[in-house]
Amino acid sequence: MQDTGVYLTETLARLARMWEGVAERATTPTGQSRGMQLRKVAEDLRYTLTTGRLPAYLNPAAAPTSEPCANCDGYATVVVTTGTRGTNGERHTLRVACRTCDGTGYSAARVAIPAGVLE
Numbered sequence: 001m002q003d004t005g006v007y008l009t010e011t012l013a014r015l016a017r018m019w020e021g022v023a024e025r026a027t028t029p030t031g032q033s034r035g036m037q038l039r040k041v042a043e044d045l046r047y048t049l050t051t052g053r054l055p056a057y058l059n060p061a062a063a064p065t066s067e068p069c070a071n072c073d074g075y076a077t078v079v080v081t082t083g084t085r086g087t088n089g090e091r092h093t094l095r096v097a098c099r100t101c102d103g104t105g106y107s108a109a110r111v112a113i114p115a116g117v118l119e
């Protein structure tokens with residue numbers, strides 16, 4: 001009999017491959033948008049299988065307790081249009097993360113230093 005953990009790992013890996021296959025076959029703009037979502041889910045599954053941890057945005061215990069980044073106001077990632085189009089007419093885009101917060105959307109926690117410590 002197969003170990004449950006091994007079975008679950010193999011099943012999740014197979015599911016990630018299936019979702020990527022579906023994403024690759026998408027031809028309509030709506031399908032391609034859904035395909036990007038499926039690729040992200042597959043990427044998250046692989047991350048979880050590799051590290052044994054959930055991605056930070058799925059883990060409420062890892063929720064940041066600091067304030068939103070002053071540079072990006074919490075919108076850590078943007079998509080920039082390059083101005084070129086693919087053969088099917090879709091725009092080529094680049095995903096760019098905020099350099100200040102490294103794409104987290106939150107600034108580093110501020111630590112209060114008591115008076116006289118640095119003197």
